[in-house]
Amino acid sequence: MGEAQVIRDHAFHVVRRSIPAGRVKNEIARLRNASQTTVEELRTTRNKAARAIGDSGANIFDAQIMIASDEEFLESVIQRISKERINAEYAYQETLGDTIDRLEKSDDLYLRQMIHDIRAVSERVLSLMLGVGQDDENGFNRPTILVGRIFSPGQVMAYAKRNVVGFLTEEGGPASHMGLVIRSLGIPAAMGDFSVGEQLTTGTPVIIDGNKGDVIINPDLETRRNYRRIRAQKQSQPLNVLRQARSITPVCVDGRPIKLGANLEIPGPFDDHLIRLGVGVGLYRTEFLYFAKQVFPDEEEQYLIYSRIAEKFHPLPVTLRTFDLGGDKYSDHLGKIREDNPALGWRGIRVALDATELFRSQLRAMLRASASGNIRILMPMVSDASEIIASMKLIEKIKRELRRSKIQFDEDIPIGVMIEVPSAALSADYLAELVDFFSIGTNDLVQYTMAADRSNHRVSKYYNSAHPSVLKLIQMAVLAAHDNGIPVTICGEMAGNKEMAPFFIGLGVDELSMNPTLLPGVADWISRINSIEAKRFASRVMRLTTTEKVSRAFREAYDYIKQQKKGSWIR
Amino acid sequence: MIEKTVTVTNKLGLHARPSAMVVQTASKFESEIHLSKGTMTINVKSMLGVMALAAECGTELILRVDGPDEKEAVREIARLFKTRFREAY
Known part of the structure; x- marks a missing residue:
């Protein structure tokens, strides 16, 4: 509950005002003050970001600091103020307009992104001069x-x-x-x-x-x-929930333990609490390193980040997912690659296998970091066994190089695949022979199975996590994994959904990985579930024919567990 | 004065981060340092100037350095371009 603060790209109405000669000095001082304040603010933000997401991520602010403190540019604004005898904000905006125009004419979408950095600075400087914004x-x-x-x-x-x-x-x-x-x-x-x-x-x-x-x-x-x-x-604020949790014991009524993991994109705020609670990283989305910086970090930089997190969590496992770029992420934040159908386009492992140098440096960084802790490597967007075979070949080659150079790494580092494309779930029996673990990414699996984009308000009603076809694909993946003796994690949003927990436990899922703030609640929930009854419940659910019936069954089980706390909850 | 042609070889072009590196490097030197793309010439110590070049991958730029430390300045700046601003591509 709060007051709206609308943030618009062009929220400023800068008007041209003539000023008397005696006021020129005053206008220049206003410009200097606003620029100086902006630079100081940006420096503070940069330091904060460095603490939250690491130095590499904080680099995006360096460019903005340099824009705000560009002496040559400020000099030309000052000249404009004194020559034309105009107000500082108008002179500032006009002078900046020349640079923005040039960038806007560029055909290169990536270079045009720099306009955002310039606007971020100019909006702050202008708002300070205009006295708006708080x-x-x-x-x-x-x-x-x-x-x-x-x-x-x-x-x-x-x-x-x-x-x-x-x-x-x-x-x-x-x-x-x-x-x-x-x-x-x-x-x-x-x-x-x-x-x-x-x-x-x-x-x-x-x-x-x-x-x-x-x-x-x-x-x-x-x-x-x-x-x-x-x-x-x-x-209770979400972080407080985690902070206040003394311990978590995700063990079913009948004694079956369920592993819990945390999905992380920004290391930092949660780490110490997770380690204290004995929860490893079920999914670390490495593409955040890219987003924060807008360029790919090199092998050395990645090595430092991965080894630090592995060392910190040791002996708890840290599952590193290779860059999952493309689809919505490209178009939202980079606009670099225009595809008619990005969700079905060049993304995840597909990018990795084409841009092999990039993939190589990431895998090498992960392998080297595996000497410092318990790292697992996870590959996203796999739709065919050939992609795994190609990746494994590359990994073997890197391992040979490392051995030759006497660089330490974990010889038995587990390699897993995301099951998030229906073809991967349908061929899970072949894939399971090739890898060490599965991780089911339910968000994409639902989207691809139902052919519905959840963020498109016209079709979001088709995005049904509880659709029988989705459940069938999940079951297929779990059975194939267990037939081959490898574990399965659920790492999409469904993993933190209490209504679905009995079903996943019943299917025999080994680990649920979720947003850290959900962990204490889900752990408590698991401790109220009897896994033997959950198994019967899951086989009943698998026979249901519509989303409505499945949702009702989930709801009933939820209500029952909530009221009874312990005991039987299957009719 | 020294003049030298440099080429943008990193895939993403002279975007924010490489621009910042060029400006930071140039600012260490006393010499006057300029880059030209076609008819446009900018002061390399100005971030907005370098950004306004909008130099994509493959662009050839003329680097002109004039001053007491021109040799070192040319060497360091040319090296940044050559090593793709430490980007993988």
């Missing part, structure tokens, strides 16, 4: 919900300050990179609502219902009172 170091004075078209991961990091209680965006979805970062910071959000911007102006009261995903604009007094009560009840 998002200073200390965040906002009142609980604020940020509204915009879409935010980059860097913007989310920069905006997520004190009193930012929600994000509301017109584009993107929970599975986009913006969504992942917002969630990993534990902030409620509603994304992909195409019309929010039109309805909202800065200062409008808004409620985001994080449980239902609803947005209430201009709530009446009673609604506000209700939500205030709900919020008071769940006062």
